[in-house]
Amino acid sequence: MQDPRNPRPPSGLAWRWAVIGLAVVGTAAAFGYAGGWLTPDRLGPKKIVDLLQANGGGAHPGYRRNHAKGICVGGRFEASGQLAPFSSAKLFGQGVSTPVVGRLAIPGGNPQAPDSSAPIRSFALRFDLPDGEQWRTGMNAMPVFPVSTPQAFYELNVATAPDPATGKPNPDKAKAFFGSHPETGAFLGWVKGAKPPASYVDETYLSLNAFYLRDANGQRHAVRWQVVPETPSTGDGGPAAGDTDYLAADLKKRLAAGPVKWHLQFVFANDGDPVDDAAKAWPADRKTVDAGTVTIDSWQDQADGPCRDVNYDPAILPKGMEISGDPIIVARSAAYAESYLRRTSEEGHLPGTKAVKEEQR
Numbered sequence: 001m002q003d004p005r006n007p008r009p010p011s012g013l014a015w016r017w018a019v020i021g022l023a024v025v026g027t028a029a030a031f032g033y034a035g036g037w038l039t040p041d042r043l044g045p046k047k048i049v050d051l052l053q054a055n056g057g058g059a060h061p062g063y064r065r066n067h068a069k070g071i072c073v074g075g076r077f078e079a080s081g082q083l084a085p086f087s088s089a090k091l092f093g094q095g096v097s098t099p100v101v102g103r104l105a106i107p108g109g110n111p112q113a114p115d116s117s118a119p120i121r122s123f124a125l126r127f128d129l130p131d132g133e134q135w136r137t138g139m140n141a142m143p144v145f146p147v148s149t150p151q152a153f154y155e156l157n158v159a160t161a162p163d164p165a166t167g168k169p170n171p172d173k174a175k176a177f178f179g180s181h182p183e184t185g186a187f188l189g190w191v192k193g194a195k196p197p198a199s200y201v202d203e204t205y206l207s208l209n210a211f212y213l214r215d216a217n218g219q220r221h222a223v224r225w226q227v228v229p230e231t232p233s234t235g236d237g238g239p240a241a242g243d244t245d246y247l248a249a250d251l252k253k254r255l256a257a258g259p260v261k262w263h264l265q266f267v268f269a270n271d272g273d274p275v276d277d278a279a280k281a282w283p284a285d286r287k288t289v290d291a292g293t294v295t296i297d298s299w300q301d302q303a304d305g306p307c308r309d310v311n312y313d314p315a316i317l318p319k320g321m322e323i324s325g326d327p328i329i330v331a332r333s334a335a336y337a338e339s340y341l342r343r344t345s346e347e348g349h350l351p352g353t354k355a356v357k358e359e360q361r
Contacts, residue, residue, distance in 0.1 A: 056109025070105025072305030089320030
């Protein structure tokens with residue numbers, strides 16, 4: 001239906017994957033100082049998106065500057081009611097069904113990149129509440145973000161930019177960066193052993209950034225969320241040799257057999273857990289609440305699908321949800337808008353361009 005300190009940098013293929021993966025969260029290099037985006041001595045969305053675009057081999061008109069290769073999906077979120085005591089957001093009420101417009105993708109700016117080019121997959125969702133409110137989220141199948149601050153991520157992208165002489169990142173520059181940023185240890189430790197999954201549907205996707213829920217009494221609860229698949233993992237193998245587009249093919253095959261489902265889980269912080277630092281994982285024993293089930297039952301090619309012109313801005317939240325002090329959230333939001341404006345102004349060659357673009361809000 002179409003519808004660790006001084007961490008050692010990873011070596012070999014894993015190191016190459018690390019470089020690719022470090023441009024992963026949404027428009028992942030979308031960093032800067034909150035409140036200072038337009039001042040000349042600070043980072044801004046244009047500067048960040050320019051760097052992403054250059055590191056990705058230049059602009060591919062009409063496509064996202066990161067996560068350019070993807071597929072639109074649709075379905076619904078059915079709330080269990082278990083999260084309702086912690087958030088006044090209407091979509092979490094027991095039995096409430098909310099339509100979703102989603103997008104599954106791989107990192108990078110090349111829409112023709114092979115699916116095996118990175119071990120990370122992403123899942124973005126827009127929840128459309130009946131009263132016009134929306135919740136938008138971009139999640140990634142990795143445990144932590146590589147660095148803690150916007151400036152560090154910008155510097156990392158500079159350090160891992162392709163050398164004009166070789167077309168590849170300069171390993172000495174990358175090594176120097178990782179050596180001076182011990183917070184990258186958790187991400188590097190993971191990516192060394194990461195392999196490209198053979199399917200989108202058996203991955204767990206995480207928000208990485210923390211947010212707040214606000215309950216009916218006004219109390220805040222710091223959380224991160226994740227969507228956990230009902231589908232058993234098929235392992236890391238599967239695609240035929242030379243197959244560069246196996247993820248979309250696998251998704252279409254599975255949806256032809258029936259819907260695929262994930263459980264939307266909220267993980268609650270304890271006192272002292274880092275709320276404003278996505279490079280630090282929370283302990284595995286933290287309280288987790290199953291908010292309900294995300295069911296995907298349709299797909300559509302992104303060229304003219306409903307996800308194409310959606311800006312999955314993580315700062316768009318319904319009443320009952322709020323951003324935390326993590327500076328990456330605000331920076332992502334600003335750079336998402338920059339990337340959105342670029343690609344939607346370039347879409348004349350794509351099908352369906354008569355569709356009205358969504359309001360930037």
